[in-house]
Amino acid sequence: MHEVNHDILLNRFPNVNIVKLTGGYTNTTLLLEGTDPQMIAKIYHVENTDARTEISALRLLNHSGVTPRVHDCFEKENWLFVMMDYVPGINAQRLLDQDGRDQGRKIYEQLGIYLARDVHTIKRGDCEAELPVITKSANDVEELEFVPSGIKSMVKEVLDISDHGEQTLIHGDYGPHNVMLSNDSMFILDWEWAGWGNPLFDIAWVVWFVHLHYPHMAKDLSEVFLNAYTERTNIDVTNDLIRAYSTSKVIQIMHRIKNAHPDVHREWLRRLEWTLQASFNKS
Template structure:
């Protein structure tokens, strides 16, 4: 493993300072960078396998939420020809950002070959969940910047479907975690299923 020092301020620190102009630039540059620097790396048959954990069973999720989640995830567009390199946890919580627009992406342990909406939806989910009042503006800025650099069909329903799938992957990862952790992610699943991902 090789590590190096990278300049920049943590994305969440920038958001917490509540400098509107800086936050807008951050979301715009995240959209640009994700589209033009990460998602341009497309899957080629025979590429090193980066396992996508899928959407398997999670026993502690209430049945009514399981049924709803399965219905939403039917919209997933998982065709290898559409796969790109995805970060798996992309967002303001995993970037460093400088005043001259340099972006460094941190924590790549969840990287996988997957549909680009895996990352796009997670930015929108994280922002909406943690910053609900500001999310419509910030997510719209992010989505517009992304689509200026990469063509991608994004709808309210597909954003939600991929957000649900991302939460489901975390639910799978916390199956051996303490009960309060499991229940918190069940709560987040329920929130995700009820949330509107409309940013027109």
């Protein structure tokens, strides 16, 4: 597969050097050294619906300055190639792991500002973009055979919370792990899980992620994030809403991994139980 992809790209861009990328990029991502502007190729199987979602979201944001610009998409031999700007920089999670709290506060403030200002201002009613509609539904958990019935009942109880608000563009997996810091700018990558939905999906996921992975800094960093976000919007964010939307997100991921190894099921079941019991420091 790799040799075929290299040959396809070299046929189109004969004078480039191709380098495989990791860190901040998912899927097969190749850097094309020698293009101007410097580009990467993200490569998916043509039947990958997440790829179509990412292309739609990136095209919606093509002139926003907060995502890589898409230059071209083409299909060849059952592969879909998405040509976009290369964003040099460092993955924000890596920086968080290295530098800790002070750097973390800056990152989480930026996460709040960019999400409120550049992503959630794009309303479903104003756009024609073809993106999945993502909803908070208690029914989704019923189909998961590896979730015990007692946990299913708890999920339904947590999700039974009234909320409202118009559907906006949501990233679907927003957080430091999908952000690249470059000079003083921040670029949001990996839009495969994007869609139209309640902004609380993204807000809750940032808070959930920091509580799960950085518990010693979670109260501080989630407060910085929420303050930066809520200063720019009128969305009401409560502990119950954070729990409900992060629970819903975990269920969505469990659907994606339902055919995975039982160890993966166990880990996500552990995370689900943790989510149902966690306190996210919001009154």
